[in-house]
Amino acid sequence: MEREPVSTPLVSVVLTTYNRSKLLPRAIDSVLKGSYSNFELIVVDDASPDDTEQVVSRISDPRVHYVRMLENRGVLRARNKGFDVAVGDYVTMLDDDDELVADALASVVSEFENPRSKEVNILWFDCQDAESGEISGSMVASGGDIGFGDYVCGRIRGDFWMAFRKIALHGNRFNESLAAHESLLWLRMHRTHKARYVAKVLCKKYRQHGEPRLCDLDVRLGQLKQTTLALSLFLEEFGDVLTRTCPTAYGRRLAYLGLHQMAINDFASGRSSILRSLSHRFSAKYLLLYLSSFFIAPTHVIALIARMES
Numbered sequence: 530m531e532r533e534p535v536s537t538p539l540v541s542v543v544l545t546t547y548n549r550s551k552l553l554p555r556a557i558d559s560v561l562k563g564s565y566s567n568f569e570l571i572v573v574d575d576a577s578p579d580d581t582e583q584v585v586s587r588i589s590d591p592r593v594h595y596v597r598m599l600e601n602r603g604v605l606r607a608r609n610k611g612f613d614v615a616v617g618d619y620v621t622m623l624d625d626d627d628e629l630v631a632d633a634l635a636s637v638v639s640e641f642e643n644p645r646s647k648e649v650n651i652l653w654f655d656c657q658d659a660e661s662g663e664i665s666g667s668m669v670a671s672g673g674d675i676g677f678g679d680y681v682c683g684r685i686r687g688d689f690w691m692a693f694r695k696i697a698l699h700g701n702r703f704n705e706s707l708a709a710h711e712s713l714l715w716l717r718m719h720r721t722h723k724a725r726y727v728a729k730v731l732c733k734k735y736r737q738h739g740e741p742r743l744c745d746l747d748v749r750l751g752q753l754k755q756t757t758l759a760l761s762l763f764l765e766e767f768g769d770v771l772t773r774t775c776p777t778a779y780g781r782r783l784a785y786l787g788l789h790q791m792a793i794n795d796f797a798s799g800r801s802s803i804l805r806s807l808s809h810r811f812s813a814k815y816l817l818l819y820l821s822s823f824f825i826a827p828t829h830v831i832a833l834i835a836r837m838e839s
Contacts, residue, residue, distance in 0.1 A: 538642070540568040540634050541617030541695070545607040546625035547575040550584045552735075559628035561590060565635040568592060573611045576601040605703035605711060612698055621692040626735050627656075629690075633731040637692040640727055650697040651675075651724035654731040656688045665689075665734050668726055675724040681716055681767050682775035690732040691715070697722045708752055710759035716767060757789040772809070780810025787815075791822055792830040799830075 542560055546553050553572075560570050570590075574581050574597045585595045596614060598607055608622065619637055623629060633654075640652055653675060656665045666687030669679050679685060703714050764771075764782060771779035787802030803819045806812075822830075 537565075537567045538618040538638050539616065540565065540637060540692075541611075541615035541620045542568055542570045542623055542634070543573065543608060543611030543615060543620065544570060544623045544625060545573045545575060545604050545611060546577065546581060547601065547604070547607075548577045548579050548581070549625045550577070550579045550581045552626045553581060553584055555628055556623055556625050557585075557588065557593070559630075560623065560634070561588075561593075562631065563629060563634050564632050565638060568634055569594060569615070569617060571596060571611045571614050573607040573614075574598065575604065575607040603705065603708050605707060605709070606705040608711070609702050609705060612702070615695065618695060619692055620695050620698065621690070623732070624734075628659075628733050628735075630731050630733070633690075636727070636729060636731055640725075641692075641694065646725065648723050649725045650722040651691065651693045651718060653724065653726040654690045654692070654729055656690050656732045656734050657730045659733040659735045660737050664730070668728075673726065675719070675726050677716075677719045678770070678774045680719050680724075681770050682778045683781075688734050693718065693722075704762065707759055707762075708755045710755070710763075713759065713762060713766070716763075720770075753789060753792050757786065757793055757795075760786040760789060777810040780806040780808070780812075782806075783809065784812065784815045788818070788830060792827055794827045796822055 544556060544560075546556075557570065557572070560568065570593045572585050572593065572595050574585070574595065576598045582595065582597060585593065594614065596610060598610065611622075612620065619641055621634075621637065636654070637652060640646055641649070646652075653668070655668075657663070658665045666689045667685070668675075668689070669684045675685070697718050701714055701717050703711055707713075760782065764779075764786060768779060771782065783802050783806035787799040787806065789799075790796075790802060791799030800819055800822055803815050803822075807816060807819075
């Protein structure tokens with residue numbers, strides 16, 4: 530397969546990993562064996578205790594750069610480090626248990642270099658569930674511009690693969706106090722940069738590999754405090770937009786925050802959030818939850834969250 534000349538735009542792929550040396554080669558190979566050659570693959574190792582460093586060191590390709598964090602501080606800190614190191618015109622991310630299709634990077638460059646994308650700084654592409662073969666996300670737009678309102682109001686769900694011009698990162702970073710919830714950064718970027726969705730599958734998501742994922746129910750329940758903080762930060766930063774453009778979505782988010790606040794035994798804040806939510810989106814279910822909150826324990830609230838998440 531013919532390769533592009535080195536004068537083509539440089540694409541930075543930030544691949545963060547932790548303790549997955551057996552899965553990592555598949556992700557790396559998907560980039561190395563792709564049809565686009567002018568890239569840098571930045572592997573950020575979040576202080577893995579396994580042989581990740583040895584696995585990467587066996588790769589002689591000069592386009593692969595290995596960065597090892599001194600201590601394990603979470604994926605968002607590792608991604609920020611990758612962004613700091615990246616020097617490409619375009620930047621994207623890859624999880625260590627997933628892979629890109631052969632023309633993924635070529636498609637990113639082709640779309641960004643198209644004159645119609647002159648003002649577009651963020652691109653969204655489809656992902657495919659590797660086990661089921663199904664598309665892993667639900668997009669309101671069948672192709673075309675993505676409105677910030679659609680994103681912040683929750684009309685886009687599931688997994689997508691995103692690429693962006695490096696300039697879209699200026700002044701924006703992941704909140705390293707959070708274990709996950711990277712959408713806070715994406716929302717901030719989409720508030721000030723134009724985005725476009727391209728209906729093309731460019732990545733494969735693997736879920737069945739015997740290890741817990743951040744989206745698994747037991748993991749999410751173990752991160753109740755982190756999720757509560759993320760919900761609070763989300764409403765603090767984007768609540769004004771929600772109240773103007775989709776008040777029912779604002780009410781739903783407030784109620785969900787209240788549920789999490791009560792689950793971590795902050796019943797006063799939780800009741801307040803639920804009461805406020807009812808003025809934006811009345812729900813008999815949440816009214817009943819508010820009334821019953823004077824008699825239930827946090828463990829019962831956790832059970833409610835489990836049922837909602839299942």
